[in-house]
Amino acid sequence: MEQPESSLKHSKIPALKRLLVDDNINIDEAVVHVMRLKTINPDVHPRFNETLRVCLSQIVGYRQLQAEVESVRKVQYSSDNLDHEALLMQLWSTLKPDTQLKSRLSPQWTELGFQGDDPMTDFRGMGLLGLRNLLFFVSSYTDQARSMLTRSFHPQYGYSFAIVGINLTSLAYSMLTAGHLKTHFYNLVDGCPQLTHFHHVYCYLFVEFDKFWFDERPRDIMEFNRVKTKFQKQVIHKLKNKSTILINELIPC
Template sequence: MLGYIWQYVYTSFLRYWLKWLIRQATGRCELQRICSGYKPGATRTAKTEYSLRSSKNKVLRGALETSKDQLEPCVDQILKEKSVKPQKDPLFRGSLLTCLFQITGYSSLFVSVEDVRKEVFDSENQEHEAMLLKLWDLLMPDVKLESRITKQWGDIGFQGDDPKTDFRGMGMLGLINLVFFSESYTEEARQVLSHANHPTLGYSYAIVGINLTEMAYSLMKSGALKPHFYNTVLGAPKLQDFHQLYCYLAYEFDKFWVSEEPESIMHFNQYREKFHNIVKTHLQDPDVSLALTVSKN
């Protein structure tokens, strides 16, 4: 209760006067101090986001909702509102613009991710079918698929004879992630599949992949992935950046699973949660970068 009261008092009264006093002493507004005091990345962008969101100024708060093509004039308006003269602080405008591209880009990326997730796999859609067959060819290049509906799908970790039923939760997002990993990191994807098909330590490759897509989606939705994207993308992140994150999760989960040596797949939820917590712990590091790195022989 006391913590809540202090937070209210700070945000409502003390923060404003503290900012005013520091500006009088330094000649710089809070945004200037943030942009000059921190290197590009999660800490600088997160502090900028908090400063804008906490501002009583409508222009500053509105910057968080500004469309990509209006960000430059928005930054110019902020400079005007805060009486910042570009010639006295020539780096500020570019730094603030980068932060805003990252902040608004994250929100836009989630909208794109959600749109793909809502797209239902349609077996009548030739593009959907071609992508599914491409997944098979990438993972099983030496084995011909006997027919579209077959038990062979179980060899790459689907539950039944027709994989379309497994995409219900994550829609096309689950399939696109599986194909992206298999196409971008073919050797690694096949290695992961071989581990998944281990007679005692195995797991359902495709089903777990879709499950990891759900993990990435939930982390994105909660905002937990902001530090990762703010550190790895100098600007607005794109769908490809989300797919790259999935590749990291797929590869790292396999390493985690093999090292843990679970008794059986029946304990999957327990180990999934443990892995999820590991990822969330990594994301609390302001310098985090969940980038897939593979050793090349």
């Protein structure tokens, strides 16, 4: 995929370069247009048509996913929004099914790794995306999430589960916007990746970071930025291998 995208980017034909930025592209028309401009004979190159269609679908799909993720991130969590509050309550009930939340504003939220009595303040940076990532993880991989929450209270290597989760949303978001995740999505999906695919990347990052954190044996939580930076560099290096798909035994895709 890297080669067709690079070819379009460096093309001297404006119509071809626009394929990388046009949000209203018609894939079938674009394929015909490219083959005509490049005078490609389908009888001589019978697979070129379908290969180009998949390539363009992935290029456009990645850009659309970036826009969708950004639109979720821009939505600020609001305690006045009943839908937002319902998602937050679902997060609590999934991770703490046997413990009743005594009130909406409560020090109990620190048991999930939030900073204070009101989780709303912790979602400011990543907006609703932070909550949706967390909720997707704990709902899809509940046993693993509960196990990690328990591990996060380790007396020496403990970390704030929810806060780390929101930081990993920021990591996943930055890798998406920088284009690092193209390798993963181009290898994973023949067409347009969906928001669910991004959630799965987040789940992968959370599970792998938890392992990485304990392997690093940090002195205390003040080493979080150092460990996170080292982890990020490792993942980006892995994505430089053009065959990489971010999967592990828990997160299949």
